[in-house]
Amino acid sequence: MKLFPSHLLKIVAVALFFLAPSSSSEDTMYQNSALVNNQNLTSTGDHLFRLGFFSLDNSSANGYLGIWYCNLTPQEGTVVWIANRNKPVNKSMASFNFTSDGNLILFEEDQTVWSTGTRSTGLNYARLQLLDSGNLVLNDSNSILWQSFEQPNDSDTYLPGMKLGFNNRTNTSWQQVSWKNSTDPSPGDYIRMIRALRIPDLVIFNRSAKYRRSGLWNGHEFVGHPSMANSQVAINFTFVSNENETYYMANSSNLVLSRSVLCDNGTFQRWFLGTGEWQLLWSIPEDVCDLYNYCGRNKMCTKKYNGPDCQCLPGLKIVENGCQREKPLNCSSNQFSKVPNVKVPDTENATSRGKMNLDDCKNLCLNDCSCVAYAVISGSYGCITWTGDLLDIRTFDDEGRNDLYIRLDHQSTINQTSVFFFLPESSTKKHAWVAIAIPLLLGFFLLCGVGVLVRWKRNRASTRLLLQLPNVCEGGSTPDDVSESRSSVSIDSEDSRDLHNTDKGVGLLNTLGLLPSYDLCTIKNATNNFSDGNKLGEGGFGVVYKGQLEDGQRIAVKKLSRNSSQGPNEFQNELSLIAKLQHRNLVRLLGCCIEGAERLIVLEYMENKSLDAFIYDKTKSSLLDWQKRLDIIIGIARGLLYLHQDSILRVIHRDLKPSNILLDRDMTPKISDFGIARIAEGERDLADGTTRPIGTFGYMAPEYLSCGYFSFKSDVFSFGVIVLEILSGKRNRTFGQANSGLNLLQHTYRLWKEGRSLDILDDAVSCSYPTIKILRCIRMALLCVQDNYENRPTMTEVVMMLTSEDHLIPLKQPIITSTRSDGDYTTKEMSITITGR
Ligand SMILES: *[C@@H]1O[C@H](CO)[C@@H](O)[C@H](O)[C@H]1NC(C)=O
Ligand SMILES: *[C@@H]1O[C@H](CO)[C@@H](O)[C@H](O)[C@H]1NC(C)=O
Ligand SMILES: *[C@@H]1O[C@H](CO)[C@@H](O)[C@H](O)[C@H]1NC(C)=O
Ligand SMILES: *[C@@H]1O[C@H](CO)[C@@H](O)[C@H](O)[C@H]1NC(C)=O
Ligand SMILES: *[C@@H]1O[C@H](CO)[C@@H](O)[C@H](O)[C@H]1NC(C)=O
Ligand SMILES: *[C@@H]1O[C@H](CO)[C@@H](O)[C@H](O)[C@H]1NC(C)=O
Ligand SMILES: *[C@@H]1O[C@H](CO)[C@@H](O)[C@H](O)[C@H]1NC(C)=O
Ligand SMILES: *[C@@H]1O[C@H](CO)[C@@H](O)[C@H](O)[C@H]1NC(C)=O
Ligand SMILES: *[C@@H]1O[C@H](CO)[C@@H](O)[C@H](O)[C@H]1NC(C)=O
């Protein structure tokens, strides 16, 4: 304002006004006007949508009048509504006229291609407005004459505020119909609709055959579509069913911009606009069990790693084409078998009996000789009973689905191992505690007992193992004192930094015998006589210095402290291990040096020090966006997979934590510090050889902390903690102090259950938002930190989950169920530290 005289501004503004084409850059059209090619309406507000002519193949002949997202071109597949999807027009000959009597007509020359058939009541009051919701509204002085949301023309795309369902008064339906293909928007083979049945259900049809059933609405979601409830993005859905209409829609009041599309191959996707780009929220079918009745009649489908698993429902036997009862049911059949956590069978011919409890529903079924199964669904349909064959049943991994009760043939032999009897609610409850508590207690003692036993055996084995290891350095010493000091390893303090580093590119064969031995003078020169200025960090076993050899190569030197009694052990252990291990994600050993009492390990130098220097640091963590964090997580997983599975030795690291993950110039993570690592024998789990667990508090698995029992799975636990720390930028150990006593794992699990696990993300991550991947990662981490080590995935599975889209393991058990408070752990750990040193 100050720079420009105000009258000049006015002139510019007026000039601009006249330069602008009459009805463009506006959102409204009035009677007696028209839109032709290259003219458009644009919604005001956030300018999200545009109405105009477009073509999908750049040819003027295949023109359409439609609405698309402004910031994207129609070719990018974001057309949300088309007037003439069946009949393309020549764009240069077409016009979209708003007639004087209030009709909207699409002309190609003088031929009517499409029209709304509306008629305004008054004169010149009607107007057509494109709203920022994507709705095109024709309204008269006092009423809405027509709107694209009510007449979606069977669009393949649904926006919030659009209804999917049917109008019982007008006998019309709102349905989603796929395109033929990406350049031909005419109706394709797939239709997604809510059928007007006694129990309305949501089904995708492939022509007239059912393709995928989402089932009925249970008050929160469709029973066959768990991702709806598990969705981490707050999209609010409504389902309305009354005598006038039955519909389902995403609420338009949501802040989240979202759309759903039925693709030309039948896949249904829901997208939402994250920060600036579209993100896929879910895509169904999720697996083959989602396909309608994949397994056939009276069978249920369970997703397994190697594909779907089809099983007969309990009490039924395999016959030629499906499963059948051995003997037909009769009215006296009064036993039921519970099939937990399933998508209940197709309700097309089922009966809804209204809200009631399980007992009443069971009795209804018993009183109906033809009833073969029942279930109680929350929401308005309540008790549902089935007759005849049961179709399209699948199991779900996540809890919270419905239990289905199958009626059993009276005489059929009941297999106790596969069938649960129906017990009255009260008696189940009474014994539930005992039933759960006793095996739990027994299990705990057994676990510890086994731990002690195996530990004793292991103690001898590992000592032998170490003694047998050849001396890897030329002229090195033999580990005389190995056996006696075996059990006195200290805990590395959380804050100590073992930083060993070096330039990459020095190709040294780290095989036994070829490992070079440096002389002490060389190392002294390289590290400026171990000056404080060269000090990189300090660990439980000594100090790490950076250095530069005469040829310019940068190295990290780990100097074991002379007065540390455990030194030689760790030294030998670490040397013998890393000498044999070679992987992109493991730190590389360049050589060693033993002279007198000095024991030095020479490692590659890492420009970016260690992970903990990044993730907990406010400024440095901003350098790590989601992709970098994911790359680091995958790198660590690969390194660990190599240790566990692919190396000749099969190593358990036992002290994984961010300060032991080093980062090179390209931020490639490298696992370091094998001071307390162990070699596993065979496939079996392995117990600790020491009397106390050693490692770092906050990363140690519960069975290791309490029983000293360690295995590959305790490394997996530590890995899970690291992943959560990488994502959140917070330390598990200190997290509880600021968060009502919940540690990071418990907190994340709680958020996960509440559907807000993205809240744990570090600010630097949340700007880049491929939500589905982040959620998978959080879920994977939660799996890794399950209380029971058997429920944790192996590193093979972890790498699969991180790198492929389709290997999602169920998150079953509640995690960190331990009743001990965090405080107890801390006290315990402290005492370990003190006595261990
Ligand atoms: C929309 O209309 C404006 C004004 O006529 C024009 O500048 C713009 O190119 C049009 N956009 C499209 C995509 O047709
Ligand atoms: C349409 O034209 C644009 C630019 O001229 C080109 O990038 C695009 O590939 C063309 N699309 C098709 C389907 O030919
Ligand atoms: C479309 O109409 C224009 C103008 O009448 C004409 O020149 C062009 O050939 C037409 N295109 C086709 C494919 O018919
Ligand atoms: C449609 O509108 C255009 C532009 O106002 C006009 O030229 C054309 O004659 C109209 N078409 C009909 C059939 O009214
Ligand atoms: C007609 O549209 C205008 C502008 O969107 C709006 O202010 C008005 O309330 C609408 N009238 C009716 C009856 O919906
Ligand atoms: C889409 O289908 C039409 C026929 O309906 C066909 O001519 C066209 O080649 C198809 N396009 C693609 C990209 O498959
Ligand atoms: C969901 O919609 C209902 C009804 O419109 C509303 O009461 C509720 O607050 C909404 N919830 C969210 C999270 O937006
Ligand atoms: C549809 O309307 C008819 C009568 O108008 C009524 O009998 C029927 O129950 C309605 N359907 C639903 C699902 O409400
Ligand atoms: C159904 O429509 C009738 C007539 O329009 C109306 O009176 C009634 O309130 C509507 N019922 C519901 C539940 O909206």
Ligand SMILES: *[C@@H]1O[C@H](CO)[C@@H](O)[C@H](O)[C@H]1NC(C)=O
């Ligand atoms: C179906 O098409 C969509 C959109 O093109 C694609 O994302 C999806 O992967 C396809 N699904 C299958 C099973 O081919």
Ligand SMILES: *[C@@H]1O[C@H](CO)[C@@H](O)[C@H](O)[C@H]1NC(C)=O
């Ligand atoms: C429902 O009954 C009809 C008629 O008997 C039959 O064709 C259809 O397959 C049945 N549907 C289901 C899901 O059982």
Ligand SMILES: *[C@@H]1O[C@H](CO)[C@@H](O)[C@H](O)[C@H]1NC(C)=O
């Ligand atoms: C009972 O079921 C289990 C598992 O389904 C099966 O292994 C076993 O053979 C069955 N026993 C009988 C007697 O059918």
